[in-house]
Amino acid sequence: MEKVAVIGGGSWATALVKIISENKTPVKWWFRHEADVKHLQTYCHNARYLSGVTFDLQYVEPATDLAKVIQDAKWVILAVPAAFIESVLQNLPAAIFADKFLVSAIKGMIPVKNCLVTEYLQNNFQVPMSQQCVIAGPCHAEEVALEKQSYLSIGALDVNLAESFCALLRNRYVRASPVEDIYGIEYCAVMKNIIALACGIAHGLNYGDNFQAVMVSNAMLEIEAFLQAIHPGVRNLSGSAYLGDLLVTAYSQFSRNRTFGNMVGRGYSVKSAQVEMNMIAEGYYAVKIIHELNKKLRVNMPITSAAYNILYERISPAVEIAILKEKFH
Numbered sequence: 001m002e003k004v005a006v007i008g009g010g011s012w013a014t015a016l017v018k019i020i021s022e023n024k025t026p027v028k029w030w031f032r033h034e035a036d037v038k039h040l041q042t043y044c045h046n047a048r049y050l051s052g053v054t055f056d057l058q059y060v061e062p063a064t065d066l067a068k069v070i071q072d073a074k075w076v077i078l079a080v081p082a083a084f085i086e087s088v089l090q091n092l093p094a095a096i097f098a099d100k101f102l103v104s105a106i107k108g109m110i111p112v113k114n115c116l117v118t119e120y121l122q123n124n125f126q127v128p129m130s131q132q133c134v135i136a137g138p139c140h141a142e143e144v145a146l147e148k149q150s151y152l153s154i155g156a157l158d159v160n161l162a163e164s165f166c167a168l169l170r171n172r173y174v175r176a177s178p179v180e181d182i183y184g185i186e187y188c189a190v191m192k193n194i195i196a197l198a199c200g201i202a203h204g205l206n207y208g209d210n211f212q213a214v215m216v217s218n219a220m221l222e223i224e225a226f227l228q229a230i231h232p233g234v235r236n237l238s239g240s241a242y243l244g245d246l247l248v249t250a251y252s253q254f255s256r257n258r259t260f261g262n263m264v265g266r267g268y269s270v271k272s273a274q275v276e277m278n279m280i281a282e283g284y285y286a287v288k289i290i291h292e293l294n295k296k297l298r299v300n301m302p303i304t305s306a307a308y309n310i311l312y313e314r315i316s317p318a319v320e321i322a323i324l325k326e327k328f329h
């Protein structure tokens with residue numbers, strides 16, 4: 001029997017627990033707050049995210065004791081925004097992951113350390129890359145809750161490992177495929193959040209679909225150049241784990257990053273947009289991390305630079321997007 005631990009109580013964790021537990025794989029599910037555990041045990045719903053999803057408690061066991069949740073699992077899925085993962089895992093001994101497969105469902109990087117989640121797990125918990133997977137692909141938790149047809153790409157160095165994890169996810173409305181480019185899809189998932197945030201800013205400033213299409217096209221060049229600089233390789237960026245993920249985030253009504261950017265474009269301060277959202281836009285943190293990494297790489301990244309200037313240097317969104325407008329073609 002495969003056993004799964006899911007760490008995080010937000011929207012994506014909720015969607016993943018739905019998918020896996022409905023396939024009758026037992027899931028131990030870690031929450032930060034005892035009140036959320038009690039709510040799930042009493043009402044069979046997550047209290048605060050995708051609360052329309054009902055769970056069969058025969059297969060889902062919520063708890064706040066992280067070590068116990070992880071203890072017996074073969075697969076440990078991390079679904080906490082990257083900015084909080086260090087604080088969530090800080091009291092765990094490295095040995096706890098020794099015989100487990102770690103799966104990052106996170107589309108963000110660790111602030112200050114400026115590293116990928118997989119690199120962080122390798123450096124801080126000695127989890128070799130051969131024991132790690134990442135979940136990528138254009139897939140919003142909200143559409144999983146509605147059981148709309150969705151596609152996931154599972155990255156791992158060994159496609160057989162990725163394939164084993166895919167088997168836990170496939171169902172009537174989820175198709176999952178293994179991908180070898182684990183680093184490429186992990187970086188691309190981080191980059192697309194920055195672009196969606198910039199698209200949201202432009203939308204908030206009343207730019208239309210014509211401008212956004214050009215922004216997204218230029219973004220693909222920016223992503224390609226960055227990926228080649230940070231992790232060179234042969235990859236087809238038209239694949240759904242790359243272009244597909246960018247498109248869904250840049251255009252969807254469900255996108256946290258686009259929504260956050262839209263508020264900033266409309267004049268909200270960064271702080272008030274974050275408070276208003278109640279969800280986490282990974283792109284906010286990613287902008288700073290990629291900007292800092294790029295000080296060494298020196299890739300031409302006009303969209304990331306504009307987002308950095310708006311979010312961290314308090315330069316007017318209207319000014320930055322007007323500058324971008326002149327650079328696009």
Ligand SMILES: NC(=O)C1=CN([C@@H]2O[C@H](COP(=O)(O)OP(=O)(O)OC[C@H]3O[C@@H](n4cnc5c(N)ncnc54)[C@H](OP(=O)(O)O)[C@@H]3O)[C@@H](O)[C@H]2O)C=CC1
Binds near residue numbers: 279
């Ligand atoms: N939502 C989606 O459709 C998808 C999301 N992802 C990725 O999944 C990851 C999780 O995002 P998502 O589920 O959307 O998050 P949400 O925005 O839905 O929820 C926010 C999450 O952050 C947690 N959180 C907030 N503050 C803290 C803190 N100080 N310490 C620890 N945890 C905190 C919340 O916990 P609490 O409720 O206890 O406050 C909650 O679990 C992200 O990396 C995202 O990019 C990937 C694919 C799809």
Ligand SMILES: O=C(CO)COP(=O)(O)O
Binds near residue numbers: 137138140141252
């Ligand atoms: O990555 C995601 C969907 O693939 C979720 O991020 P957004 O909510 O910003 O779109």
